[in-house]
Every structure is written in C-alpha cells, then in structure tokens.
Amino acid sequence: MAEMWLNMGPQHPMTHGLWNLRVKVDGETMTEAEPVIGYLHRGWEKITENRKFTQIIPMADRLCYGASMSWSHLYCLTMENLMEVEVPERAKWIRTIVLEAQRIGSHLMWLAALGTDLGSYTVFLYPVRERELFLDLMQNLCGARMTYNYPRIGGVRNDVPANFERDFTRVLNHFEKRLTDYEALCDQSTIFRMRMEDVGYLSAEKAKNLGVTGPNLRGSGVDYDVRRDDPYEMYDQVDWKVCVEKTCDAYARYRVKMDEMRESCNIIRQCIKRMKPGAIRVKPPRTAPKGKTGWAHVEDPRGEGFMYVIGNGDDRPYRLKVRSPIFVTVSAAPEMLVGYKIADVPAIMGSVDMCLGETDR
Amino acid sequence: MDLRLAPHAVAMSSSEFLSWSGEVMDQLMKYTGAKKAVDRLTAPIWSWAIRNATVPLHFGIACCALEMAAASGPRFDAERLGMIYRSSPRQTEVLLVNGWVTAKLRPDLRRLYEQMAEPRWVIAMGECAISGGPWYDSHNTVQGVDTFIPVDVYIPGCPPRPEAMIDGFMKLHKKITKEMKGTFLND
Amino acid sequence: MERIGLAPGGKTGEVLAQDIAQKFPQLVTITKATHNRLYAKVDKAALVPLCSYMKDNLDFEHVTCVGGVDWLEEKKMQVVYHITSYANKVTAELVVDLPRDQPEVDSITPLWGGANWHERETWDMFGIVFVGHPKLERLLNPAGTEVFPFRKDFVSGRRV
Numbered sequence: 001m002a003e004m005w006l007n008m009g010p011q012h013p014m015t016h017g018l019w020n021l022r023v024k025v026d027g028e029t030m031t032e033a034e035p036v037i038g039y040l041h042r043g044w045e046k047i048t049e050n051r052k053f054t055q056i057i058p059m060a061d062r063l064c065y066g067a068s069m070s071w072s073h074l075y076c077l078t079m080e081n082l083m084e085v086e087v088p089e090r091a092k093w094i095r096t097i098v099l100e101a102q103r104i105g106s107h108l109m110w111l112a113a114l115g116t117d118l119g120s121y122t123v124f125l126y127p128v129r130e131r132e133l134f135l136d137l138m139q140n141l142c143g144a145r146m147t148y149n150y151p152r153i154g155g156v157r158n159d160v161p162a163n164f165e166r167d168f169t170r171v172l173n174h175f176e177k178r179l180t181d182y183e184a185l186c187d188q189s190t191i192f193r194m195r196m197e198d199v200g201y202l203s204a205e206k207a208k209n210l211g212v213t214g215p216n217l218r219g220s221g222v223d224y225d226v227r228r229d230d231p232y233e234m235y236d237q238v239d240w241k242v243c244v245e246k247t248c249d250a251y252a253r254y255r256v257k258m259d260e261m262r263e264s265c266n267i268i269r270q271c272i273k274r275m276k277p278g279a280i281r282v283k284p285p286r287t288a289p290k291g292k293t294g295w296a297h298v299e300d301p302r303g304e305g306f307m308y309v310i311g312n313g314d315d316r317p318y319r320l321k322v323r324s325p326i327f328v329t330v331s332a333a334p335e336m337l338v339g340y341k342i343a344d345v346p347a348i349m350g351s352v353d354m355c356l357g358e359t360d361r
Numbered sequence: 362m363d364l365r366l367a368p369h370a371v372a373m374s375s376s377e378f379l380s381w382s383g384e385v386m387d388q389l390m391k392y393t394g395a396k397k398a399v400d401r402l403t404a405p406i407w408s409w410a411i412r413n414a415t416v417p418l419h420f421g422i423a424c425c426a427l428e429m430a431a432a433s434g435p436r437f438d439a440e441r442l443g444m445i446y447r448s449s450p451r452q453t454e455v456l457l458v459n460g461w462v463t464a465k466l467r468p469d470l471r472r473l474y475e476q477m478a479e480p481r482w483v484i485a486m487g488e489c490a491i492s493g494g495p496w497y498d499s500h501n502t503v504q505g506v507d508t509f510i511p512v513d514v515y516i517p518g519c520p521p522r523p524e525a526m527i528d529g530f531m532k533l534h535k536k537i538t539k540e541m542k543g544t545f546l547n548d
Numbered sequence: 549m550e551r552i553g554l555a556p557g558g559k560t561g562e563v564l565a566q567d568i569a570q571k572f573p574q575l576v577t578i579t580k581a582t583h584n585r586l587y588a589k590v591d592k593a594a595l596v597p598l599c600s601y602m603k604d605n606l607d608f609e610h611v612t613c614v615g616g617v618d619w620l621e622e623k624k625m626q627v628v629y630h631i632t633s634y635a636n637k638v639t640a641e642l643v644v645d646l647p648r649d650q651p652e653v654d655s656i657t658p659l660w661g662g663a664n665w666h667e668r669e670t671w672d673m674f675g676i677v678f679v680g681h682p683k684l685e686r687l688l689n690p691a692g693t694e695v696f697p698f699r700k701d702f703v704s705g706r707r708v
Binding site for chain 1: 418419420421422423424426427428430431434435436448450460461463465466469473495496498499500501502519520522
C-alpha cells in the first residue's frame, strides 16, 4: 500500500500543548515518525539575560505551567549552587512538601488528559476534581492557583499559613481514598488495559541512550531517581521508595505515575511530622561573580530538570541554560511510535505526559 | 426596482420572475415597516440561539489552557453555560487564544481563524495573548494576538482564574445580545 | 559519613577523574572532582575519544544536557556537556572551547541518541556546527530564520 505522511497537530486533540507529530503510515501502521516542536518557543534563555535574578523566578514558573513550583524551585536551587547559599532547614522541609504536592497536581492533570485521550471522560472529571483540592492548598500557601512565585533564592517567600498541617492531612486522607477509585476506574477497565498494554515499547537500553528520564525511564525498568541518587532538599531524610515497572510499555509508565502519587503522599506526611519552627529564608548576595558557573538537577514530575547558569558580575545571568525532560522525551517519540497503529498514538503520547512550555522554552 | 414590469410578469422566464418577485416583497416590507417589525421580533430569538451555542475551539496553547481545562472540570463546570469544546474549527464559533503566539504559530492560528464559520468571535485570554505579557522583549513572540486577528473580548490575568474565563464568556454573550447579529431580513 | 548517592560497587568522581587523567594526560584537564561531580576542560580533538571511553569503560550512559555559551569579548564559544552515569551516580561537566569565527565540534549523537536534539538546538541558537550530526536543521525557530538568536551580538527585541 502507498505510504503517506500524516500531520497530527498543531491543533489536534491528541497534542496536549502545541506541537506537531508527523507520522508516515503504511495502511494503519506507522513506519516513521517525526515530532515538530517550536510552536511555543519564546527565547526564554535569551530573555533571562535581560532580567534580574529575582525577576526570573516568576518567569521560571511559566516554563512548565503544569508543574510551575518544580521549575521555580529548580531555578532557585541553581542560583543557590552558584552563590553558595545554604538554605535554612525549615525552608527545605516546606520546599519538599510543596514539590511533592506539585508532583501530585501535575500527575493528576496528566491523568485527566490521558482520560480524555482514551475517550474516558470520567477519568478526566475525577482527577480534575481532586486537583482543585491541591490547588486550594497551594493557594492558601502562596495566593495563586497555578503560577506560584513561591520559592526564593535562599529559602521560600513566606511561612506556612495557619492550619497548614491539618489541611494537608485532610486532603491527603481524602485523596488516597480517591486514588484507589482512579485505579479501579483505569486498571479494571478492559478498554483502558487493551489500549495501554503492549503499546509504546521502549527498552531500558534505548531509554537510557535516548535520554528519556523520570517516570518514563522508570517505566522502562531503570531504577534511577534524582531525588534518591543525587538528593536535594530533604529527600535523603525521609523514608520512601522509587517506583519502577518492568514492562516498558505505556501501561508501565501509567503505573509508575500512579504509584508516585502514593509515594508523594507518604513523603508529605513525613515532612509535615518532622517540620520544626525556624527561619525560612536567608539573604542571598545580590550579584554573582563573573564567569562563575553553577548547575543543579532535580526530579521534575516529567523527568530530570536541569539548569546551568553563568554569572556576569552583576545581578543578571550571563547565560541560563535549561534542560527540559520532555524536550528529550519527545525526540525519543519515534522509537516508541514506529511499528504501532495510528490509533495508538494518543495512548503512547498520552502516557509520556507532554508539556510543551518547557520543551520549547 | 422596476414595478412597471408587473404587466409583463406572465411573459417572464422563471428565474426572472423569481428575482423580480423577491425584490417586490423586499421593497414592500421595507416601505411598509414590516421588515423592521420582523427584525425586532426575531433578532432576540436569533441572538439567544447564537449566544447559547458559542462553542469554543479545543485549542490549548499555554498556561491558560490548564485553566480552561479546570473551568470545564467539576468545580466550575463551564459546560452548563454552553462552553463545550469541539476539536474541529469548522464546528466552532469562538477561538479562545490562551497563550503566547509565536512566529511559527501565527500562520497556523490565522488559518484556524479563517477555517471557522461565520459568525465567529475571538477571545484573547491572558496577558500573553493580549499584549505579549512577560515575553515583551522576545525575539519570537507576537506582541498580542490582535495584531493579526480581530479580538472581541480580552480576559486579563496571568493566568486568569476559571471564574474570570467564565466571566469573559458572559461578556461575550452580552456583546452578542447587543450586536443583534442575526437580523432576520438583512439588507 | 556515608556518601549519599554513591551506588554500591560504584566509583566516586575522584576515582573516575584519576582514570580519565591517566588515559588522556594532555588533552583533558580535570578542574575539580568530588564524590558525585566531575568537572573537566576538554580539547576539541579529544572530545569524541573521551566520550566513547566514558561510555564504554566508565558507564556514563545518559546525556543530561548539551548547551552552548557565547563569549563575545573573549572571541570564543563554549559547548558544555553534562553527562551522567546511572551506575556510578556521578555527573560530569565537560567544557569544550571553540573559536568564535569557526565554531565546529564533533557530534556525540552517534554515541548517545539523547544528545541529538540538544545539539540541534545548540546549532539553531548559536550556529555551532556539530560535525556528523544526522539532521542539523532549525528546531525551535521557524524554518527560514537567518540569525542565531542566542548569540550575544543579536539584540533581542521586538522583531515579529
């Protein structure tokens, strides 16, 4: 049969965010795939060279709007490495809590998007409902629903509000019950299993070589998590486990993310218990030395986020390089797609949790 | 119009007769005031029908797209107000631009706008779509979506809350009501 | 104190640094090494031999990042590689200096597929040519862009 190129995007219900997947199909089987990105490129790294260090924090929020806390935290962590600032202990505990809450929120948004992709509208409605609870918690903490502007270089902006522990515990208690509901909705649905299982195979060697990170890497059976293997904040102080699945398919990636949400609840509970009163912020230097470099990497909800910064002698960076996890995962998309049917695209690309704001920067 | 043709009406061809009689009816309605009356009666019905079917295009660009998704979630439930997203531009009336527009996206967005059927409206949601927002000095960002497509409603915020987005749609409904878009017998 | 992040049976950054310094005495300069970090300045010619040695013998299996830096006053460009070893839990930073008027370096995409789009983006933004890269085309900027926007002599502003 004659082969043809098929465009999926930029406006396509499968693309969460804005990108274009060009696939070559032979009948219904994909023989080649080529992601086209850049529809959201605004030169983030160049713009930051014209901004002061503190002005970059809200911009870092808008790198990935699904997990904005994670990115502004990564920026602050990088700057702390550059300026050699030590963060107070309480600020570290608070950061760990909000990062994990952000991870849950981000994974819930991913699950909702996956639900609409697979035609299961209930799986959209339930996670969005519970996501609102986490957004409420964040709103109590920092006043915004999505773009928080909360971490600061050398700490966090403000201390936790009254009844912070109580609210978090209530929401987590409620959420963990709901998580069982989602698993019942998805895992026990024959249609869901049929669409997710045995599609999008990505072997461990390929995943490592192609630079796939985060839940997608752990779905391929590689036991690596930046939180455990290169710990930042308080992840080495709490007791938790890295979720790994061995089956390497879209369903494994889904399972890893679901398990991670439960682990995040576990981490938050421990952090709330062990948090002690104290300072939340130290004053960082206003300028960074010229030519000095610093970098940090964290476990973003989508993979390994990384920033590399060079000081300029004044209060602006000379260069700020961002490594986005999905940028690399999209480049590995052909490896996952080729050989499967065109109808598997939403399941495969839905399982990797796309976020194009950070990809295009 | 030539009413003197009336005596020859019998000798006309069918197409000639149709256009002539149509014109006669039009003029009659205009000069007797019947047209105005019909318009006044039917326009509210038409605009009611139109504003209750302002179907937005399912097109998420950036941060505001997540608030768009949250708005159609259970807490805000924008569906009760007629905001049901469709994925084909041919089926939609409202283009919700919810994010920054880059040089690469601009031709595609323009094309999406042109693919939509009349009557159509554009809502610029968030600072980026309104004026470029935080990316005002970017080398690749279009400074406001109104530089290349007409915008009806601006929703400020970075990103606007779902309530603000729903309010923007309510403002659009008011605008449609005021415009009396669907006058029955248009000149 | 137990070294956090060190895998059982893995090598520390100091051990790896010694290994590399022995293997490439002239062309590679180790600037700093801690138990899970490794910083090195690498000559352009030694990049691919060093990388393939790191990949085959030292278990570096993941390219975290490849990025360019434009030093306008010093008239040079830099490519900064961050390469991680999952087995040893060490991240290495390799810095390669290039002349600004002819920025060319060998591609490491044949070794690690993960470097593919990083290198393509670096070319897109800085005009640094990666020799041997499979597809050096515009990635983020629209096709037909004639400038390299992240170079320091390109002034960002209202262009579109």
